[in-house]
Amino acid sequence: MSLFKRIFSKEKKETLDKGLEKTKSSFFSKLSKAVAGKTKVDDDVLDNLEEVLVSSDVGVETTLKVIERIEERVAKDKYLGTEELNSILREEIAGLLAETNVGNDTDFCIPANKKPYVIMVVGVNGVGKTTTIGKLAAQFTKTGKKVVLGAADTFRAAAIDQLQVWADRVGVPIVRQEMGSDPASVAYDTLKSGVAQDADVIIIDTAGRLHNKVNLMNELTKIKRVMQKVVADAPHDVLLVLDGSTGQNAFEQAKQFTKATEVTSLAVTKLDGTAKGGVVIGISDQFQIPVKYIGVGEGIDDLQVFNKIEFVDSFFK
Ligand SMILES: Nc1nc2c(ncn2[C@@H]2O[C@H](COP(=O)(O)OP(=O)(O)OP(=O)(O)O)[C@@H](O)[C@H]2O)c(=O)[nH]1
Numbered sequence: 594m595s596l597f598k599r600i601f602s603k604e605k606k607e608t609l610d611k612g613l614e615k616t617k618s619s620f621f622s623k624l625s626k627a628v629a630g631k632t633k634v635d636d637d638v639l640d641n642l643e644e645v646l647v648s649s650d651v652g653v654e655t656t657l658k659v660i661e662r663i664e665e666r667v668a669k670d671k672y673l674g675t676e677e678l679n680s681i682l683r684e685e686i687a688g689l690l691a692e693t694n695v696g697n698d699t700d701f702c703i704p705a706n707k708k709p710y711v712i713m714v715v716g717v718n719g720v721g722k723t724t725t726i727g728k729l730a731a732q733f734t735k736t737g738k739k740v741v742l743g744a745a746d747t748f749r750a751a752a753i754d755q756l757q758v759w760a761d762r763v764g765v766p767i768v769r770q771e772m773g774s775d776p777a778s779v780a781y782d783t784l785k786s787g788v789a790q791d792a793d794v795i796i797i798d799t800a801g802r803l804h805n806k807v808n809l810m811n812e813l814t815k816i817k818r819v820m821q822k823v824v825a826d827a828p829h830d831v832l833l834v835l836d837g838s839t840g841q842n843a844f845e846q847a848k849q850f851t852k853a854t855e856v857t858s859l860a861v862t863k864l865d866g867t868a869k870g871g872v873v874i875g876i877s878d879q880f881q882i883p884v885k886y887i888g889v890g891e892g893i894d895d896l897q898v899f900n901k902i903e904f905v906d907s908f909f910k
């Protein structure tokens with residue numbers, strides 16, 4: 594299929610292949626059980642396949658769409674051998690994801706006409722926000738962009754220090770205040786400082802845990818409003834980080850967050866070391882919001898721009 598002939602960077606592909614190892618070995622062992630003793634894709638096989646997809650965290654709705662597509666193929670082709678199931682799945686999942694016009698990026702890039710480009714990173718605690726910010730800062734710096742970080746997670750002293758460690762590691766400036774200070778004030782200072790330094794990209798870290806959800810959402814709204822005093826159309830990107838290793842929980846978080854506050858893109862982290870990587874397929878099918886980045890390790894280079902073709906290609910290789 595020509596769709597798969599595009600050439601992606603070899604290192605990126607190797608990192609992705611490795612990051613998806615656990616997901617793939619679990620998926621394919623279930624898949625081979627699902628077709629054991631069967632030569633033809635029949636109703637039994639389709640039932641088993643449905644179970645495999647659901648238990649691989651693809652999500653019920655997306656699974657049903659995939660099964661429907663395969664049923665249509667079975668009806669048309671009359672005979673489909675089970676040995677073809679792998680490539681059929683790959684084609685149908687790729688086809689399904691291709692119906693949305695997102696997830697086609699291949700490089701870390703930002704719109705040329707927005708300077709500074711302000712990214713506000715949100716998500717519940719422990720999902721990988723600060724780590725993702727560090728990795729993003731490294732990637733943007735590599736492409737020659739001037740990056741400034743803002744430590745607006747003032748809830749814990751360790752959170753500020755953790756962002757500082759990343760800033761030092763990447764070699765970018767950070768704006769910080771004391772623990773317990775007003776996050777909106779830190780965000781304001783960061784934008785002021787970023788504009789003064791002629792920054793290309795400003796990334797704002799936020800707290801994942803506050804006393805309750807309403808407080809958290811109010812806090813995020815306030816941060817946005819205050820940032821707009823400096824850069825009228827900020828934030829340009831509200832990036833929701835989701836922990837892929839929590840599978841269906843990540844789905845739920847995405848639903849709740851997008852209902853409560855405006856989110857413009859998603860990052861799914863910790864795909865390495867989990868068998869739940871199928872969740873990315875479901876999330877990119879079901880949310881109107883694009884999955885922009887995926888985290889495939891703890892290292893500085895273990896963040897990738899999500900590309901659905903690459904992802905499906907790596908998954909079914
Ligand atoms: N294996 C793996 N670990 C990751 C990835 N992304 C983040 N982590 C780890 O997940 C843990 C939590 O990451 P943080 O970046 O501190 O998460 P956070 O959302 O900022 O957490 P809070 O500040 O507590 O809200 C850390 O140990 C990270 O190293 C990833 O893609 N793969």
Ligand SMILES: [Mg+2]
Binds near residue numbers: 722723746752755798
């Ligand atoms: Mg953090």
